[in-house]
Amino acid sequence: MTTIKERRTIRKYKSTPIAQDLLNRLLEEAMRTPTMGNMQLYSVVATTDPKVKAELAPAHFNQPMVMGAPLVLTFCADFNRASKWCEQREAQPGYDNFLSFINAASDTLLLTQTFCNLAEAEGLGTCYLGTTVYMPKDIIRVLNLPRLVFPVATITVGYPDEWPEQTDRLPLDGILHHDTYKDYLPADIDRIYAYKESLEESKRFVAENNKKTLAQVFTDVRYTKNDNVFMSKGLMEALEMQGFV
């Protein structure tokens, strides 16, 4: 599994399509991922049609990977299938609530990541689109997602046409806690973020954005409070629309 240690997110792909057999095999293997009560609370929408991709693209802020990848996979939390099964079997489903959404979303994200690990071991490149939960109502509309189905992750997939530098990571002792959580003192924070802040790329990022610190690039440019509050509202409305709250 050296592929995980060496992995990079791939945003440029060859035009070679992904064979249906390969996709099926990777998904079948990925379905061995643990799932709550063995209910498999997920669906995967595999989009290859350029017309549907073009409709999806704006929901992903027109990131070029949506059109550029031969395959776009939308991993959806799905209590629709299980609930329909219950209704057809004289059982009253009770999964139109927030806990059930979190359960199905967890199932779905675990599946997503096993799929990515397997796809990358197979030589494919993937890019995780965090935009999926930014404007979920648009994705729901384009993909015709019914009640109790909700998009939680999108992956673009293709054969790599780039091999970028690996990105940095925080030191392990910055994320690992023994027995219980030990909150961070100011000196801990300085130490944990020192390497990231020392990188040339980080300094360039600060300069390009006319900011004083790298943290300000995150708070003032990339992930602002205003955007987060606005999109939280849309996300909650979408959960209501799909019957989960």
Place this chain on the structure above:
Amino acid sequence: MTTIKERRTIRKYKSTPIAQDLLNRLLEEAMRTPTMGNMQLYSVVATTDPKVKAELAPAHFNQPMVMGAPLVLTFCADFNRASKWCEQREAQPGYDNFLSFINAASDTLLLTQTFCNLAEAEGLGTCYLGTTVYMPKDIIRVLNLPRLVFPVATITVGYPDEWPEQTDRLPLDGILHHDTYKDYLPADIDRIYAYKESLEESKRFVAENNKKTLAQVFTDVRYTKNDNVFMSKGLMEALEMQGFV
């Protein structure tokens, strides 16, 4: 990566502890998992102290794996560390909202699953405890999780002391949709669940619980609407308590 295809959830472990070096290596590799804006919005609490495990156990409905496993890992969505960094760098963090929780929870679940895939490739056994989001307030208290930290997944880890039968899965065409979502017709549902319903284990399950159908075991016994509604409330309250809504 044949380990994924052959994996089983392991609930019985040898008493052999997990070497700290091995845990560190697996977590460092797992940290290559994609993360939003490279922020690594997670913390991992590695609990080995029997006293702390005994306090955690009730929050997990006293499932025997908590005491029986040499290692209990609680994977937490964490915007505390990143927010503290912002505050120390003249930046105003805006991550006390629902979208930020979903972002951090997604980061965390993806990390969790890569960790499991790596641990199992190394010969370790894991069990995913879905109970983590059932009574999160208790876990928050026992592990001293501060504001903007929330437990989303718990994994018990140890060297396997059992090798159970593999559980069934739905057929791939029951979860895969092409281009857009095609909703299920009654005949689809019958076909997708036919194999699961035909299993001896399923029939035994129905008989033991005095139910008419397997679906009724899920709705009336294992995952009831009353429990889901009650625990949804507690989950939302815990999110409020931790500052995410």
